Amino acid sequence: MTTGAKYTRQDFQTDQEVRWCPGCGDYTILASVQNFMAEMGVDKEKIVFVSGIGCASRFPYYMNTYGVHAIHGRAPAIASGIAVARPELSVWVVAGDGDAMSIGGNHLIHALRRNINLKILVFNNQIYGLTKGQYSPTSELGKRTKSSPSGSIDFPFNPVSLALGAEATFVARTIDMDRAHTTEILNRAYEHKGSAFVEIYQNCNVFNDKAFIALTGKEERDLNRIPLVHGEKVVFGPDRDRGVIIEGGTARIVSVADVGIDAIHVHDATAASAGPAYALSRLSHGPFGPTPIGVFRSVDRPVYEETLQQQIHDAQAKKGGGDLAALIASAGTWTVA
């Protein structure tokens, strides 16, 4: 992170009245992102925020950067076009759980596998807020909402597992209320070369209040947050007496005293195999008990735009620049007797 003193949070605010419900977690995330942008020190004219549709998607109106408030689910595709056309821009996608993983699931997974240099922030509140309380692709089984009056029978996505399965090179999870942690994760995402998937647990206090209380409540949070720190043993709890072991590809929570500290899994976010990260992601299926928080995976793989630019460079070098007549006559033409 550059210690750029050239900006403060105010430089990234707009004159627009922020219109989320009072108490919405989005306010906290907005403040974290604006603060981080000031710290990041990148020219605000080189930053683009792209969103789809949903409460979170109003984000570009509140960021004094370039922005697109596009259509439902398509932000990763539109952002891909921006990033590929202008690799020097810092392109961020903001989406809710419905936007990113229901209607936009296809674009999300393909942007991740391509490793386009996009920073994708998914505000997961496990509900449709803008349309006033329908179940989402991350709503838990049995959840009663206005559109699931007998309880949801749709098995939910685990967003971190989904991103890992989609070949994402950077996958992390953070919590709206924890601004220091959010900032740290935003910085890690920014510094990662390629696509970065960040799930942010975000409280919708109107339609799904306290969904993340297990991770944010004063009495619960230390019991349930499993901090993932690269190179360190995965232990948690107020007394750090609980830990995680991985056996046969499956992660399990244990008492450190029972297994001994040597048996506890050492987190390696850079592991070549996504297996251990995936195993860790399966420790929780929704924030209802002990849940890993932090960077699950951060690995290097060629960035789409860089490989593409290399191909363009090679194609031009081979063909000597833009001699159109020559290239058109070079293939796909026939001489007719």
Added chain:
Amino acid sequence: MREFIDGNTAIVRAALDAGCTFFAGYPITPASSILMAMMRQLPRVGGVAIQGEDEIASIGMCIGATLAGARAMTATSGPGISLYSENIGLAIMGEVPLVIVDVQRLGPSTGGATTVSQGDVQFVRWGTAGGFPIIALAPSTVPEAYHLTVRAFELAERFRCPVFVLTDKELGTTLTTVDSEALVAEPVAARVTGAAGTPYRYQPAAAVAPLHEFGRGTTVRFTGSTHDEAGFITKTLPTVDALNRHLIDKIEANRVEIELVDADLQPGAKTLVVGYGITGGAVRAAVAAARGAGEPISGLVVQSLWPVPESALAVALDGVERVIVPELNPGLYRREIERIAGNRTVIGVERLDGELLSPQQIREAAA
């Protein structure tokens, strides 16, 4: 020099000559050869070509790239236009220049993937919510495919809107002998961009503000929502009204500038044949044959389908009693002719089996 070339290839060449720097598409018969040629050729002139994960992503990437400063084109067929729909709306609302090639095939649904049709002529006009205008050009020959594609890029820049190039399976994929001199165009002027002030302008309604590209000036926003001239979402009634009237008037009030027809009018003729696209060839042949037989007749091949070239049609309709409209669809463009033909008799000649209309079928209708 003469070359053997099909319509899809002519469109690719036109795009490159017009300064296209970005293409994204998804494989679909009979438009795939445009995707494949762009993937091969665009990098050689420094451009970017991408095969998207679907049609929605492909047109979305084009919109993003244009906002970032590219000159973009995508190509598909009818089923792909179905998936383009919401992004066509975004390009209209965000005033994003974009060329969309529709190589028509027989529908509905999967229909006949390798079969000719002109079934999308109304679809491209009304293919997204709201009913706001777009521009559509329809070449009838390979050289026209080249020149109307170049013109499509000019119009997209001029009016900041999606411009369709409507061809079909026969024109797109049939190799034709063409004089090379027929495939040359003046370069399309560089984009005039804005770097300060608002990215939109609604007054006067028919005027078009320059595009503000990302990373080149003060920060601006694009949105699919109703917005003010600064690009911020709004529900203020006079602003929303001005926005929507602007989206209509910038095209409708400038329709004469967009009009393109190939008129072959015979003074005193009481019969006029109006066609477009691949059917234009049969129109020209039928007119020539009728005149050879001593029958006075006029022909009009419409090249700018949308907006409807009403002033050119008014000239062509003057003194005419009967209009023949041959089409490879259930009479879709005939309704536009009927709308402005007054009391004249309008006769449709339709073919729906996936084969071309012959000049003889048109002459029989005129008999």
